[in-house]
Amino acid sequence: MNKINLKSYTLEELENFVHQMGQPSYRAKQIYKWIYRGQTDFEKMTDLPKSFIKELEDVAFISSLKIYKKYASDDGTIKYVFALDDKNIIEGVKMKYSFGTTACISSQVGCAMGCAFCASTQDGLVRNLAWWEMADEVLAVEKDLQEKVSRVVVMGSGEPLLNYKELIKFLRILNSPLAFNISYRRITVSTCGIVPYIISLADENIPVTLAISLHAPNDAIRNSLMPINKTYPISQLLDAARYYIMKTKRRITFEYILILDVNDTKECAYELCTLLKGLLCHVNLIPFNPVEGKEFKRSDDAKVREFEQILLENNISATVRRETGADINAACGQLRRSLLER
Numbered sequence: 001m002n003k004i005n006l007k008s009y010t011l012e013e014l015e016n017f018v019h020q021m022g023q024p025s026y027r028a029k030q031i032y033k034w035i036y037r038g039q040t041d042f043e044k045m046t047d048l049p050k051s052f053i054k055e056l057e058d059v060a061f062i063s064s065l066k067i068y069k070k071y072a073s074d075d076g077t078i079k080y081v082f083a084l085d086d087k088n089i090i091e092g093v094k095m096k097y098s099f100g101t102t103a104c105i106s107s108q109v110g111c112a113m114g115c116a117f118c119a120s121t122q123d124g125l126v127r128n129l130a131w132w133e134m135a136d137e138v139l140a141v142e143k144d145l146q147e148k149v150s151r152v153v154v155m156g157s158g159e160p161l162l163n164y165k166e167l168i169k170f171l172r173i174l175n176s177p178l179a180f181n182i183s184y185r186r187i188t189v190s191t192c193g194i195v196p197y198i199i200s201l202a203d204e205n206i207p208v209t210l211a212i213s214l215h216a217p218n219d220a221i222r223n224s225l226m227p228i229n230k231t232y233p234i235s236q237l238l239d240a241a242r243y244y245i246m247k248t249k250r251r252i253t254f255e256y257i258l259i260l261d262v263n264d265t266k267e268c269a270y271e272l273c274t275l276l277k278g279l280l281c282h283v284n285l286i287p288f289n290p291v292e293g294k295e296f297k298r299s300d301d302a303k304v305r306e307f308e309q310i311l312l313e314n315n316i317s318a319t320v321r322r323e324t325g326a327d328i329n330a331a332c333g334q335l336r337r338s339l340l341e342r
Contacts, residue, residue, distance in 0.1 A: 004060045007035055008132045010169070011178065017060075023052060029178060036135075036179040038143045040064045065136035067144060080144070082137060084109070088126055092137045092156055100150030105137040107167060108158025113192050114227045115213070117257055119291045120157040129158070131169035138180065152182060155190040155211070161197035171206050184208050190255065195232040198240040202247040210244055211253040211284070212237065216263050217271035225263070234275070245280045252281045258304055259288045260297040269307045273314035283311055283318040 009017060014028040027048065034045045040062040042053045068089060069081040078094040093104040111118070112125035138149050152174055154160045160167045167189070174182045190211040191198065198210070214237075216222035222229040229237075241252050254276065258264040276283070285308055288298045299307075304320055311318040 005063045006031060006060050007063050007136065008130065011176075021052075021055060021059075027052065032178050035062055036139070036173075036176075038139050063136070065133070065140040067140055070144070080137075080141065082140060084133065090129070090137070090157060092141065094141050094145065094149075101141075101145065101147060102151040102153060103138050103141045103149045104153045104155050105134055106156030106158055107134060107154050107160040107163050107170075111158050112162070113159050115192060116225045117215075117259060117288060117291065117294060117296055119294075125158075128163040128166055131166040131173065134166070134170040135173050135179070138174070149180070150182070151186040151188075152180075153188040153190065153211075155188065159192055159194065160189050161191045161194040161201070164197050164200065168204060168206070171208060175206075185250075188253070192226055192228050193232050193237045193240075194228070195236050195240045198237075199243055202240075202244040207248045207250050209250060209253060210241075210248075211255055212241060213257075214254040215257050217268050217275050221263050221268070225259075238275070238279070241279065241281070252279070254281055254283050255286060256283055257286045257288050258299040258307060260299045260303075262296065264299040264303050264307055266306065266310060269310035270314075273311060273316050276316055277314075281317065283316055285311075285318060285320045287320070 004017070006014065006017070011028060011032050014032055015025045018027045018031070019025060030047050031045065039045060042048065042056045042060075042062075045053065048056075063085070066083040067080055068083040071079040071081075073079070076096045080092045080094070082090050082092060084090065088109045090106040090109055092106060095102045095104065106129065108128050109126040110123050111121040114121050134154075138152060142149055154167070154170075171184070171187060171189070174180045174187055175184055184207050188209040188211050189201070190213060192213045198212075201208075201210070213226070214222070214234075215225055216229075216234075219229060219233050222234060232240075244250070245252055256263075256272070272283070285304060287301075287304055288296055290298070308318050308320055
């Protein structure tokens, strides 16, 4: 008989499971709390009866994501290489800030979006991650660090909104007082611009921070960088952004990778100001991080600062993102999927 992985159960499913085993429903909450404290050993769940523990060991287990490799940056960033049960590899990142520990997690194995500047998409999409696999990334970071994660950004490999149902379950687990108990306002979901799902997310009453990968002030440049723009051009994307702001009352973040002589000119900066005028938003300027096999070059510091200054002078909130983890290929656009060596 195949044992059941209790980590893959929602609380409601866990309640049904313990009820079928002849136990009161509150046992499910006890197990659930232990799972999200990182416990995988039934014997160490001290508030469960010994007889019930024995029954659980016969029919169930609690999986644990394996850290295959770990790379530490000089700036304190840690890149984790996680091994999944099917031998696929995903990557996540821990970043330390003054306000606490942030975990950057992947939502898919690989990515199908084909963005020209990104490593995650180079080998295509293999599969979606289940909500509990995404939760397992956070648990693995917490267990390794022996501290709680205070913020989560869904910005690793994959397009989160194309794994929508699992993403929503994951966001609710992050927020649950019985699990991670992280405020929605401390959670960021990144998207390259899947317009129908931006609208759906706005209607979920889950007021996370939405980060939209924009990277260009017009369709011509964005088409060359991001194939998704041919399906959902900038005008549709901004309409969806306005709807999200209206429904959630949250400020949108626009991610903008600065690539030398592609989208970093003064003309691009002024065009971006016109595009975003009056929108409740913040622009995160990101100097391009080198990716093997990509011919793009990083904008020099002077051009980055000039671009930022133009935005600020035109009342567009903007900052240059502090660089972390580039020396271990853990910076924006550098995460990728692979396969375990057999």
